[in-house]
Structures are given as structure tokens and as C-alpha cells.
Amino acid sequence: MFIDHARIFVKGGKGGSGHCSFRREKFVPRGGPNGGDGGHGGHVIFEASHRVSTLLDLRYQRHYQAQAGERGLKSNQHGSKGEHIVIHVPVGTLVKVEETEETIVDLIADGQTAVVAEGGKGGKGNARYVTSTNQAPHDFEPGTPGQEHWLTLELKLLADVGLVGFPNAGKSTLISAISSAHPEIGSYPFTTLRPHLGVVEWAEESSFVVADIPGLIEGAHEGKGLGIQFLKHIQRTALLLYLIDITEWVEEDPIVSFETLRKELQAFDPTLLERPFAIAATKTDSKGEGLHLNALQAYCVKHDYHCFPLSAVTRDGLTSLITYLGKTVLENKASCTSNC
Numbered sequence: 236m237f238i239d240h241a242r243i244f245v246k247g248g249k250g251g252s253g254h255c256s257f258r259r260e261k262f263v264p265r266g267g268p269n270g271g272d273g274g275h276g277g278h279v280i281f282e283a284s285h286r287v288s289t290l291l292d293l294r295y296q297r298h299y300q301a302q303a304g305e306r307g308l309k310s311n312q313h314g315s316k317g318e319h320i321v322i323h324v325p326v327g328t329l330v331k332v333e334e335t336e337e338t339i340v341d342l343i344a345d346g347q348t349a350v351v352a353e354g355g356k357g358g359k360g361n362a363r364y365v366t367s368t369n370q371a372p373h374d375f376e377p378g379t380p381g382q383e384h385w386l387t388l389e390l391k392l393l394a395d396v397g398l399v400g401f402p403n404a405g406k407s408t409l410i411s412a413i414s415s416a417h418p419e420i421g422s423y424p425f426t427t428l429r430p431h432l433g434v435v436e437w438a439e440e441s442s443f444v445v446a447d448i449p450g451l452i453e454g455a456h457e458g459k460g461l462g463i464q465f466l467k468h469i470q471r472t473a474l475l476l477y478l479i480d481i482t483e484w485v486e487e488d489p490i491v492s493f494e495t496l497r498k499e500l501q502a503f504d505p506t507l508l509e510r511p512f513a514i515a516a517t518k519t520d521s522k523g524e525g526l527h528l529n530a531l532q533a534y535c536v537k538h539d540y541h542c543f544p545l546s547a548v549t550r551d552g553l554t555s556l557i558t559y560l561g562k563t564v565l566e567n568k569a570s571c572t573s574n575c
């Protein structure tokens with residue numbers, strides 16, 4: 236099951252208490268203070284990992300508490316530190332404190348880590364309180380409690396290109412034809428029920444990531460079909476690719492289809508309409524007389540939109556689409572390193 240939202244409670248380990256003791260040895264009268272410090276409590280740490288693809292595990296276990304530090308002992312022995320807890324989450328997980336909605340971290344790179352609940356500090360033992368005027372202090376410090384809070388975690392996948400289209404438009408067939416991803420393909424609507432990522436290797440040492448998401452229908456923003464919840468997984472893409480089925484037995488006019496998709500995106504996040512995009516006219520191998528294709532191409536010329544007629548089955552048109560997507564993603568990355 237793909238889960239992209241979770242709520243968990245995290246608590247750092249308590250710091251161990253400092254110790255109060257004095258050196259007691261034969262022939263050493265008035266041995267000085269020798270109480271050791273308490274150990275620090277362990278942290279709760281998140282680590283982003285490509286090996287984890289969903290927040291499902293965090294739905295089952297919702298409370299995490301790191302180990303407490305041990306108390307200090309006599310003979311200046313410091314208590315040992317509490318062990319950290321490391322929780323692996325998918326790359327693209329945004330972590331917020333539930334109460335304040337403050338963002339703690341956005342884990343966008345494989346291996347990136349963040350402390351989400353700090354362990355408490357270990358207290359000082361009485362050996363630390365010696366001064367010139369007090370050679371036998373009885374003071375010592377208790378450990379401090381660990382940080383604790385409820386967190387909300389939201390997974391927003393990281394991809395370069397997001398595929399948008401009605402159910403059956405051919406999104407999953409396209410991602411299977413151009414990348415390593417193999418989501419289910421079916422002639423019925425809503426075959427895809429969760430997002431899938433695919434890596435497209437397109438030139439020597441160049442690749443980009445495509446996200447296939449479930450299909451949208453008119454009224455998705457009001458909850459129709461699977462709704463628009465999955466659109467958050469294309470919010471971080473540099474480029475959108477609208478897939479329009481141009482086979483003639485599809486009754487919907489291709490231009491109306493495109494504009495309906497845009498309206499659904501706008502209802503979810505208006506900035507998605509400002510995102511660079513291209514249009515893929517899919518299934519050209521069964522286009523019939525080509526009336527829908529012609530109408531869509533004329534519309535694209537009029538508005539100066541990039542339109543790529545293609546068939547994921549015969550692979551016609553795939554090379555020029557991949558080259559365009561790859562180059563646009565690269566250009567975007569280059570301009571981002573200087574501006575973003």
C-alpha cells in the first residue's frame with residue numbers, strides 16, 4: 236500500500252543524572268569529590284532512503300522514544316550515552332511539527348539525515364563543582380528531558396517530469412516504454428492507483444526521473460474519481476507532460492480534454508499552470524482518420540505549445556519526446572544552479 240501521509244510522536248532520551256560521591260580510600264583522608272557526569276540521551280533521527288518508497292511503516296508504529304543516558308557513577312565514571320533511533324523515510328519526505336506547523340526538514344536527498352527530537356543533556360557530577368572556596372561540593376545536576384512532539388510527515392515525490400492525463404490516456408504505457416518503471420497497464424480507467432517513478436536514460440550519463448500518477452477526471456478537485464490528492468507528487472517537477480488520447484473512438488474533444496486537465500490542476504495549485512509543459516498526443520498507431528490529432532496539432536501551433544504525436548506501442552515519436560524532455564530538464568537544472 237502506498238501511504239504518503241503519517242503522524243508520529245517522537246521523544247529524545249532523557250539525559251542521565253550527574254553523581255555525587257567522594258573518594259574514599261585508606262590513607263587518603265578527605266578524598267575529593269568524584270561523582271561522574273550523566274550520559275546524554277539519544278536523538279530520534281530521520282534518514283532519507285531510496286530503498287523506502289512509502290510512509291506505511293509509520294502508520295503501524297507511531298511512537299518512538301530514544302534511549303536515556305545512564306547516570307554518572309563514583310570514581311569519575313561518566314554514564315554512557317543513550318542510543319539514537321534512526322527511522323528510514325522515503326526521499327521527498329517533508330517533516331513538520333504538528334502544533335506549530337513549522338517545517339523541521341525537507342529530506343530531498345538519499346542519505347540525508349535530520350535530528351527530529353534531540354536527546355536531553357547529561358547532568359554534571361559533583362566533581363565538576365569544585366572551586367577554590369568549595370573543595371567538597373555536594374552539588375550535582377539532574378539530566379534534562381529529551382525534546383518531544385508530534386510530527387506530521389508528508390511525502391511529495393521528487394521527479395523531473397510529471398505525467399498528467401485522463402484515465403486510459405496511456406501514461407503508464409509511456410513510462411514503461413521509456414523508463415525502468417513497470418506500473419500496471421489496463422484498458423479500464425484507474426488502473427494506476429499510486430504514483431510510480433521511472434528513470435529515463437537518454438544520453439551518455441544523462442538521465443531524468445518521470446512520475447506516473449493516477450488519472451484525473453473532470454471534477455477531480457471535488458473528489459470525483461480518485462480526486463486530486465496525487466497531484467502533490469508532481470508539485471516538485473520541473474516540467475509537466477499532458478497526455479491526450481487522440482484515437483477517434485474517444486468521444487472527448489482533445490482540446491476540451493487538455494483544458495479540463497488544466498482546470499483540475501489549477502484547482503489544486505494554481506502555480507502548476509505556470510510550470511513549463513508539453514503535450515503528448517498518444518496512440519497515433521490507432522488514430523483513425525487523424526481528425527483529433529490534426530485538431531490538437533493546430534491548437535498547439537496557435538498557442539505555441541510543444542506537441543509530440545507518439546505511440547508507446549510502436550515507439551513512433553518517442554525519441555524526439557525523450558530528447559526534448561531530457562534537454563529541458565538539463566536546462567532547468569543549469570538555470571536553477573545559478574538562480575534557485
Ligand SMILES: Nc1nc2c(ncn2[C@@H]2O[C@H](COP(=O)(O)OP(=O)(O)OP(=O)(O)O)[C@@H](O)[C@H]2O)c(=O)[nH]1
Pocket residue numbers: 400401402403404405406407408409419420421422423424425426427428448449450451517518519520521545546547548549
Ligand atoms: N494502440 C495503443 N494503445 C495504447 C497506447 N498506449 C496505451 N495504450 C492502451 O491504452 C490503455 C490504457 O493504457 P494505460 O497506460 O494503462 O493508461 P493510463 O493513462 O496509465 O491509465 P490510468 O492508470 O487508468 O490512469 C491500455 O489498454 C493500453 O494498452 C498506444 O500507444 N497505442
Ligand SMILES: [Mg+2]
Pocket residue numbers: 406407408418419420426427448449450
Ligand atoms: Mg496508469
